[in-house]
Amino acid sequence: MTKGLATRESTLNPSALAELLAAVGKENVLTTVEDRVCYSYDATSTRQRALPDVVVKATSTEEVSAVVKVADKYNIPVYPCGARSGLSGGAIPVYGGIVLDTTRMNRIIEINAQDLIAVVEPGVITRRFQDEVAKYGLFYPPDPGSAEFSTLGGNVAECSGGMAGLKYGVTRDYVLSLEVVLPDGSIINTGRRSLRTVAGYDITRLFVGSEGTLGVFTKLTLHLIPQPEKVEAVLAYFHDPEEAVDAADGIIVGKGIIPRTLEFVDGICIDSVRGYGSVDIPEKARAFLLVEVDGDKDVVERGILGVESACREGGAFQIVIARTFEEREALWAVRRVVSPALFKVAGRKLNEDICVPRSKIKEVVRELYSLGKKYSIHTACFGHIGDGSVHVNFLYGYDEKEEAFVDKMLWHIFRKVVSVGGTITGEHGIGTAKAEYLPLEIPPRELQLMKSLKKLIDPKGIINPGKIFLP
Amino acid sequence: MTKGLATRESTLNPSALAELLAAVGKENVLTTVEDRVCYSYDATSTRQRALPDVVVKATSTEEVSAVVKVADKYNIPVYPCGARSGLSGGAIPVYGGIVLDTTRMNRIIEINAQDLIAVVEPGVITRRFQDEVAKYGLFYPPDPGSAEFSTLGGNVAECSGGMAGLKYGVTRDYVLSLEVVLPDGSIINTGRRSLRTVAGYDITRLFVGSEGTLGVFTKLTLHLIPQPEKVEAVLAYFHDPEEAVDAADGIIVGKGIIPRTLEFVDGICIDSVRGYGSVDIPEKARAFLLVEVDGDKDVVERGILGVESACREGGAFQIVIARTFEEREALWAVRRVVSPALFKVAGRKLNEDICVPRSKIKEVVRELYSLGKKYSIHTACFGHIGDGSVHVNFLYGYDEKEEAFVDKMLWHIFRKVVSVGGTITGEHGIGTAKAEYLPLEIPPRELQLMKSLKKLIDPKGIINPGKIFLP
Numbered sequence: 041m042t043k044g045l046a047t048r049e050s051t052l053n054p055s056a057l058a059e060l061l062a063a064v065g066k067e068n069v070l071t072t073v074e075d076r077v078c079y080s081y082d083a084t085s086t087r088q089r090a091l092p093d094v095v096v097k098a099t100s101t102e103e104v105s106a107v108v109k110v111a112d113k114y115n116i117p118v119y120p121c122g123a124r125s126g127l128s129g130g131a132i133p134v135y136g137g138i139v140l141d142t143t144r145m146n147r148i149i150e151i152n153a154q155d156l157i158a159v160v161e162p163g164v165i166t167r168r169f170q171d172e173v174a175k176y177g178l179f180y181p182p183d184p185g186s187a188e189f190s191t192l193g194g195n196v197a198e199c200s201g202g203m204a205g206l207k208y209g210v211t212r213d214y215v216l217s218l219e220v221v222l223p224d225g226s227i228i229n230t231g232r233r234s235l236r237t238v239a240g241y242d243i244t245r246l247f248v249g250s251e252g253t254l255g256v257f258t259k260l261t262l263h264l265i266p267q268p269e270k271v272e273a274v275l276a277y278f279h280d281p282e283e284a285v286d287a288a289d290g291i292i293v294g295k296g297i298i299p300r301t302l303e304f305v306d307g308i309c310i311d312s313v314r315g316y317g318s319v320d321i322p323e324k325a326r327a328f329l330l331v332e333v334d335g336d337k338d339v340v341e342r343g344i345l346g347v348e349s350a351c352r353e354g355g356a357f358q359i360v361i362a363r364t365f366e367e368r369e370a371l372w373a374v375r376r377v378v379s380p381a382l383f384k385v386a387g388r389k390l391n392e393d394i395c396v397p398r399s400k401i402k403e404v405v406r407e408l409y410s411l412g413k414k415y416s417i418h419t420a421c422f423g424h425i426g427d428g429s430v431h432v433n434f435l436y437g438y439d440e441k442e443e444a445f446v447d448k449m450l451w452h453i454f455r456k457v458v459s460v461g462g463t464i465t466g467e468h469g470i471g472t473a474k475a476e477y478l479p480l481e482i483p484p485r486e487l488q489l490m491k492s493l494k495k496l497i498d499p500k501g502i503i504n505p506g507k508i509f510l511p
Numbered sequence: 512m513t514k515g516l517a518t519r520e521s522t523l524n525p526s527a528l529a530e531l532l533a534a535v536g537k538e539n540v541l542t543t544v545e546d547r548v549c550y551s552y553d554a555t556s557t558r559q560r561a562l563p564d565v566v567v568k569a570t571s572t573e574e575v576s577a578v579v580k581v582a583d584k585y586n587i588p589v590y591p592c593g594a595r596s597g598l599s600g601g602a603i604p605v606y607g608g609i610v611l612d613t614t615r616m617n618r619i620i621e622i623n624a625q626d627l628i629a630v631v632e633p634g635v636i637t638r639r640f641q642d643e644v645a646k647y648g649l650f651y652p653p654d655p656g657s658a659e660f661s662t663l664g665g666n667v668a669e670c671s672g673g674m675a676g677l678k679y680g681v682t683r684d685y686v687l688s689l690e691v692v693l694p695d696g697s698i699i700n701t702g703r704r705s706l707r708t709v710a711g712y713d714i715t716r717l718f719v720g721s722e723g724t725l726g727v728f729t730k731l732t733l734h735l736i737p738q739p740e741k742v743e744a745v746l747a748y749f750h751d752p753e754e755a756v757d758a759a760d761g762i763i764v765g766k767g768i769i770p771r772t773l774e775f776v777d778g779i780c781i782d783s784v785r786g787y788g789s790v791d792i793p794e795k796a797r798a799f800l801l802v803e804v805d806g807d808k809d810v811v812e813r814g815i816l817g818v819e820s821a822c823r824e825g826g827a828f829q830i831v832i833a834r835t836f837e838e839r840e841a842l843w844a845v846r847r848v849v850s851p852a853l854f855k856v857a858g859r860k861l862n863e864d865i866c867v868p869r870s871k872i873k874e875v876v877r878e879l880y881s882l883g884k885k886y887s888i889h890t891a892c893f894g895h896i897g898d899g900s901v902h903v904n905f906l907y908g909y910d911e912k913e914e915a916f917v918d919k920m921l922w923h924i925f926r927k928v929v930s931v932g933g934t935i936t937g938e939h940g941i942g943t944a945k946a947e948y949l950p951l952e953i954p955p956r957e958l959q960l961m962k963s964l965k966k967l968i969d970p971k972g973i974i975n976p977g978k979i980f981l982p
Binding site for chain 1: 693
């Protein structure tokens with residue numbers, strides 16, 4: 041898979057290179073091994089690497105189009121990328137060729153409070169955008185864990201979800217219009233500036249979540265909503281993960297509250313983060329829920345009371361309520377450190393973003409723990425339990441036997457998830473990391489339809505090839 | 512276009528007819544002219560008609576598949592339909608052939624409060640579904656004006672919007688998974704039962720809003736949300752339509768309130784409904800806003816105060832507040848009668864569902880009124896102004912000169928709408944009614960992409976042919 045990393049010489053056709061240099065200027069074309077190595081990986085935990093032949097930094101739609109036209113002319117793979125913070129290998133140039141870096145296209149072109157929209161370039165960092173729109177009293181809800189460094193273009197490519205998905209939906213729900221450079225270099229515009237349109241097929245949403253395999257986004261028109269007045273949080277500790285899952289039901293079904301966030305963290309995660317930050321986690325906690333409620337002052341007050349009471353009814357033995365931004369941040373600091381802290385348990389971690397109907401969460405989590413026992417592999421769960429998104433983690437060492445066990449467990453869990461109507465990927469995408477598992481979830485006829493869509497839009501297979509579908 | 516209506520004999524191939532009879536039983540195959548005439552039209556105001564050769568009523572996925580296979584084998588057009596309440600000609604069998612009536616597939620298979628989902632057949636009436644889920648404390652927000660008789664399958668085909676679009680989104684946002692019979696008769700399942708999935712391309716949303724041109728829906732998995740605790744309404748009268756538009760901005764931008772509904776009705780509409788129902792409309796009212804706020808008791812209280820104050824600041828001279836269901840219904844009775852009441856003004860009415868960025872509403876409405884004056888054609892506006900959806904109405908008689916004027920005005924308004932970033936159809940679809948205008952909005956390359964998607968999925972062009980694209 042690593043296709044001659046190290047110091048592999050670029051095999052780029054010299055005429056193609058000359059045309060790329062002409063297209064974007066030599067300061068935007070990187071050809072040294074050092075530069076190319078920097079673009080050989082993304083944040084995917086498999087640590088897969090592949091060296092591109094050249095890296096091109098585009099600064100405009102026209103440049104992107106020119107680069108893609110060169111790729112089309114010479115039949116060279118082109119791998120669009122943003123911050124390369126994706127977790128499924130979406131940005132890895134598996135067949136070499138051109139990496140097309142769009143991070144310099146980072147202008148926020150317009151924020152329009154009256155129309156509740158913003159127009160941005162794909163390289164804008166998610167958090168920067170959220171902060172900018174907040175200055176206008178506006179809110180952009182999609183909030184992937186990587187928001188501090190991910191780009192909006194990458195978010196659209198992967199249809200990123202995040203913490204606020206249950207209440208506010210995911211990236212798909214906030215994209216009104218896309219400017220896209222198609223694989224032949226032509227530039228199209230999907231959707232409209234208006235909040236609604238049903239004119240023709242929904243091309244916009246065909247591109248959202250297409251993992252960069254159908255074209256390169258060069259401009260995004262996004263929908264915004266008013267910033268809620270207030271946010272408060274509850275952290276509730278439980279003796280047992282299943283109590284916490286039940287309490288989540290109590291909040292949503294029992295009390296009819298849709299919280300802004302509803303995060304679940306299990307015991308092994310808690311053990312890993314104990315001691316980090318300023319929060320004293322009780323010894324006997326084997327799970328916690330971190331729940332945020334937002335809206336008007338009064339809604340929040342009532343919502344927090346409702347969440348607290350649902351948690352107590354569900355068996356919570358200790359509850360912390362955070363009223364201020366600083367208090368909330370202290371709780372989030374604990375939640376955010378969960379994923380990296382799990383490396384304390386073992387040298388390697390596989391984090392899978394399954395999503396199931398909420399009524400099936402207990403069944404799936406139970407299965408995961410029992411597999412862990414059977415194979416003596418540490419397993420841990422956390423995630424956006426409100427919408428059924430559970431990140432299941434396999435923690436293991438650099439050991440072939442353990443690796444084989446994890447592989448078995450993974451197939452087992454994915455089959456289970458699919459059997460209960462869930463998905464093997466709720467938010468990270470298929471990329472290279474899950475291509476071999478995709479047929480578990482997508483039957484042959486549906487898979488064929490997806491492949492034929494790819495073939496239709498990218499007949500030469502030059503845009504982000506080697507992703508989603510097995511060769 | 513009417514293709515030999517009246518008593519045109521069926522020209523259906525006898526072998527095909529025999530196979531249809533075998534597929535669904537003779538009680539489900541209608542061949543008399545009387546029966547076929549009943550399926551020759553839908554609710555579109557152009558009153559276009561076309562007689563099918565046969566009407567087939569399916570009661571299961573297998574039957575739908577069998578019927579489509581016959582159509583495929585004999586190359587016969589097949590026109591799926593629900594309640595035929597669409598407003599763009601989506602259900603009209605323009606090339607004859609088979610009408611495939613799915614209204615008998617009207618089972619609500621499952622309502623699952625824990626998972627916040629329902630599984631239904633396509634023939635379920637929208638309002639019946641809303642009422643059923645309400646019994647579980649749940650809410651299905653898409654609420655087209657035709658909800659009393661439209662089917663959910665039809666809603667998905669057209670991606671219906673309706674009153675609650677600004678706050679709650681449209682049909683697209685509530686479809687998790689579809690069972691679809693493809694044009695070759697094969698059955699596929701898109702999406703998952705879980706609230707999230709990003710596995711592969713978003714096939715689900717390619718089908719939502721495809722106007723029945725890519726396949727026949729046989730099962731829908733829909734997302735539900737908790738029923739809000741309370742709804743209250745404000746009716747605010749203004750001396751001038753532009754004051755009302757500004758007040759809408761005051762509510763959304765000024766107060767940061769996203770109301771459940773935000774309906775605008777102009778003076779000519781008001782004059783048409785005066786005297787209907789129990790609401791005394793003040794003489795000098797030239798516009799009103801009907802605004803609903805929903806949520807917790809306290810949110811609603813504060814929201815109503817905010818709406819009231821934004822309306823007063825915007826120039827409202829009289830305000831009615833409806834606290835109870837009955838009081839609200841009295842206000843809605845007025846709003847609902849607007850569209851039919853406009854026939855008092857003239858014998859014919861063309862109602863176009865444009866949608867524009869909210870900052871452009873005044874400009875477009877002004878243009879409409881000035882065109883009306885120029886051509887001496889009555890024009891009227893009402894609609895879901897919160898998301899920029901304005902129904903523009905042309906009221907005219909059975910007169911060739913007026914018809915020609917309306918045609919001119921329509922082209923003018925559509926061009927205007929497109930020039931400000933809006934759409935010629937925010938919720939009714941293109942169908943036959945707007946196919947000639949679609950190229951105004953969708954450029955050639957994008958249109959070609961859409962046509963190639965149709966060709967890919969329906970290579971023989973047998974599913975709902977003659978829609979969206981000009982031949």
